[in-house]
């Protein structure tokens with residue numbers, strides 16, 4: 071075996087607790103994030119078996135998926151959602167788990183608050199009963215989503231029995247042009263390798279285009295690794311990472327900080343370490359993207375067109391036809407000619423301060439089209455306060471956007487924020503599956519800038535030609 | 540967990556690729572706090588019209604597939620969210636296994652925890668089974684986990700790959716948590732060297 075190791079291998083090896091013969095290795099989990107939708111059955115399982123949460127200190131919960139985004143204090147009218155939230159509150163109390171509840175000033179989408187509170191740190195293993203846990207890999211941690219049985223497993227043992235995934239390097243050379251964001255990079259990658267292109271692999275994103283992204287951009291990129299089928303996505307930690315983590319509430323302090331940083335510096339992939347798969351891309355080839363279909367790999371440049379089906383193979387043609395039918399689009403239609411009804415700026419992909427800043431820059435001095443309803447949902451209460459301190463909310467409100475409380479909101483529409491049948495939405499979220507944002511709703515995934523511009527124009531428009539005021 | 544050894548049952552073909560978990564169980568049904576009762580909501584948006592009436596044109600509602608326990612589907616089955624509710628819904632509906640040429644990782648993982656089998660075959664084999672399930676009335680398959688074999692009565696017989704340990708757990712219906720806890724000593728010694736960060740140990744309200 072070669073002594074040269076990838077970032078992934080270093081973290082994996084450092085967390086191996088046991089390697090029973092003929093069985094999956096057992097790895098230790100540093101941080102377990104919990105939310106209301108995928109945890110109730112896991113806590114029930116613990117109770118039934120008479121088990122405790124092994125490491126309450128390493129377990130952190132919040133409510134995000136189905137809470138309303140009306141002003142806090144408005145009663146929850148959806149009784150089943152209310153029951154799920156109440157179950158999490160009771161479970162956290164019973165098992166001694168820290169909860170950032172509805173009324174907490176630090177509540178937010180689980181993948182937004184982890185980094186924001188400094189819970190997420192390089193070199194860690196992080197899991198959550200949510201596929202977009204891959205977001206935390208932006209810090210050079212190994213972070214992945216698990217199902218409810220595994221949530222119970224981690225609660226009970228602080229470990230997981232896991233097959234070692236394969237590694238994949240995505241090397242993005244050059245730099246992204248103005249108006250082309252981390253979201254477009256993510257969509258461009260999925261468009262190229264497909265929604266199962268990274269199945270069974272952990273992706274490490276490398277190259278100048280990735281290195282020059284801010285932490286927020288890296289989170290957007292790693293967030294959508296799951297849409298490429300990957301187990302996780304990661305970016306090696308560097309000065310940008312350390313500067314972000316430093317001083318955060320749960321970050322190491324003083325002496326502990328120094329030794330943590332020393333360790334983190336040892337994590338990046340060794341020169342010459344081998345990956346199971348390598349993909350190379352040129353950032354200069356990317357443009358702002360818009361998805362036209364019902365999975366995130368169905369994507370076209372904003373200057374492009376919805377595909378013609380004639381040239382496709384059998385199964386691709388069938389799924390393309392089904393997608394176009396669902397989306398109400400004719401083959402060959404120009405992307406810029408697609409008119410929209412709704413805009414959603416939010417979700418764990420694009421609801422951080424930088425995302426809101428970039429959308430506000432586009433919106434400033436303009437007004438949302440009369441036929442569009444647009445909403446901005448900050449990822450967390452902390453993001454919301456910071457945005458308000460900068461006056462971003464005022465820019466949005468003046469431009470005719472709604473400014474709401476934090477949560478997952480219309481990303482999956484488990485709360486009252488949903489699309490009506492046939493409504494077409496430009497969304498900064500990560501999934502455009504049928505019915506994702508409401509039954510019969512049609513979702514086009516875009517960056518925050520592209521979403522803001524579409525809100526104003528009433529149709530998709532190339533942000534590179536935008537008149538900023 | 541319910542052990543899986545050999546299962547014979549009626550096969551239903553779902554000729555779609557990239558069937559995602561939002562389709563398998565739409566999010567409005569994720570709010571239950573139990574593990575049971577999800578079967579009625581399986582593929583809800585495909586099976587029911589907006590007013591809650593059965594639309595009747597979905598494959599699983601065709602009378603000839605009533606009681607099917609094996610689903611054959613296109614590649615990348617179970618992609619999307621980590622919701623284990625997708626597996627609970629399939630199992631609760633009466634399925635014991637899905638056959639496809641690829642599965643999303645988390646879905647496949649969740650399946651094994653519920654005694655539910657994801658059977659990986661080549662794309663041409665999946666196509667062939669799909670064809671037989673459409674053309675042959677009451678088309679039955681046997682999935683034999685002891686032999687790692689899928690076979691029918693018309694001469695189709697093929698092996699499928701599966702991780703040894705996963706197979707062992709499925710065959711014996713073993714509880715993962717119990718297995719991991721056999722390593723209590725190793726976990727405890729790991730924890731002695733790696734205590735939780737001090738910031739997290741501080742008491743919280």
Ligand code: SF4
Pocket residue numbers: 134135179180181200202417418419477478481482499500
């Ligand atoms: S914002 Fe959307 S994708 Fe992210 S955790 Fe919430 S529901 Fe999942």
